[in-house]
Amino acid sequence: MVDQAATEPVVPVRVEAALDEPLSRWLWLVKWILLIPHYVVLFFLWIAFAVVTVIAFFAVLFTGRYPRPLFAFNLGVLRWNWRVTYYSHGAFATDRYPPFSLGPEPDYPARLDVVRPERLSRGLVLVKWWLLAIPHYIVVGFLTGGAGGAGGERWWFAYAGLIAVLAFFAVVAVAFTGVYPRGLYDLVVGLNRWVLRVVAYVALMTDVYPPFRLDQGGAERKPAP
Template sequence: MAQTPGPGGWTMPVAPGPPEFLPILDIPEPGRQRRLTILFRWLLLVPQAIVLWVLSVIAFFAAVIGWFAALVTAELPAPIARYLTGYLGYDTRVTASGTLLIDRYPPFSLRQRPDFPVLVQVRPGRLNRLAVLFRLILMIPAAVINSLLGAGWVVLSFFIWLLALVLGRLPRPVFEATAAFVRYRFRFNAYVLMLTSAYPKYLFGEEWPAPGEEPPVSATRPLVLGGPGKALLVAFLVLGLAGHVTADFAQSGNDSDKTVNTAPAP
C-alpha cells in the first residue's frame, strides 16, 4: 500500500486507486483471404458505411449528453455507456474488414458475437471529472497521431489492396502496421467517447511475453511489431503528415486565387 506524508512528517497508508483499463482489441493471426472478397471489399462495405454514419450521429448526441452527466456523476449513464460500447465495437469490426485485416463480413449488429474474429473489450467505469471537462483539449495529441495514421494508410491503401489481391493475404509487416493503426484508432475513440480513462498508448506494440508469463491471446494481444512493421507504421505517419501539408498548401493556393479573382477592378 502506498504511503503519503502526514502532519509532522509521519506517513499514512493510502489505498491505491483502481488501475486504468486499456481497451483490448483481439484480431487473429493473418491468414489466407478470398481474392474475390478482396477485389470487391470496399464496395461490399458501402451499406456498412451508411449504417455507421447513422449510428455515429446518434453516438455524437449520446456522447454530448454523457459528457454533461459525467461532469456530475463521474461516470457515463449505463444506457449511454452500453450504446457507445456497441457502436465502438461495430465501428472497429467494420474498420478491421475495410483495412483487410480479416476476411469476414461484419454483422449488422451492435452486439458482439463471440464467433466473429474481431473482439473488443471495453470496461466503462469511474472517470476523473477534470479530465472529462478538458477531454477535447487532452485528446488533441492523440487526435493528431490518429489523423496522421489514417491519412497515411489511405495514401498506401491502393498498394496494400493490390498486394493483398495478388498474394491472397496481407504480408506480416503490412498486417502488423495496419493492426497497430486500427488498435490505436479503437483506443482513441474509446477515450474520446469516455468509455475509458486510459489515454491511447503502445502504438508501436509490446514485447513478447517472458517465459512463464501469460501466453499470447491473439495477434494483437500482445501486438509485437518487427522492424519492417515499425518502419511501415512510421511511413503511415510521415505520409499522413505530407498529405496534410500538401492539402493545406493547395487550400491556401485556392483561397489566394479566389481572393484575386474576386478583387474589384481598379
C-alpha cells in the same frame, strides 16, 4: 463490456484481431459495394454516438459516472465500426461479412472491448476530449487522413491516411501472391489500435490516457502486474 476491477490492473481499451487465411485475391475490389448497407446504418449510428456522448458528458460532470446503457450503446457503435473497418479499407484482413450487430460477436476476427469504469473524473471530462487529446488528434489525422487543401482552395481529392495506404499495399500483395505480409498486418492492426484507444478516450469512456506506443499484432499486450 465488463466493470472495472479494483484489485487488478486492466487494459481499458482492448483491440484484438485475427488474420483470416486464405483471403480472396479479388473480393476487395467490390467490398465497398457490399458494405453500402453498413455505411447507411453507421451514418445514423455515428450521429447517435455523438448525441449519446454529449449526454454522457453532463452525466459524468454532475455524477462522476457514465450511465451503463449509454456506455453499452457507444461501445457497440465502436465494435460495429471496427468490424467494418477491418473487413474493408482499414485492414482488408478478413472476407467474413461483418454482422449487423452492436454486440461483442466473439467469433468475428475483429473484436473490441472497453472496460467500463465505476467512476470517472468530473474535472477531467472538461478537458480530456479536446485539450489533452490534441497531440493524439495530430497522430490520428495522419493515420486516418482527411481533406487536403492549399492556398485557401481544396484539392480535388481527399488524401488517404497511412492506415488505408498500408492496407492497400497489403491487399495488392494478396492479389499477386495470395499471402498477406505478416509484418504489414501487425503494423496495420497496431495503428488501428492506436486510433481506437484515442476514440474511446475522447468519447469519455475512460480516464486512462492513450499511450504513445505502437502495440502491433492481433493480440493485446498483457498488463503489467
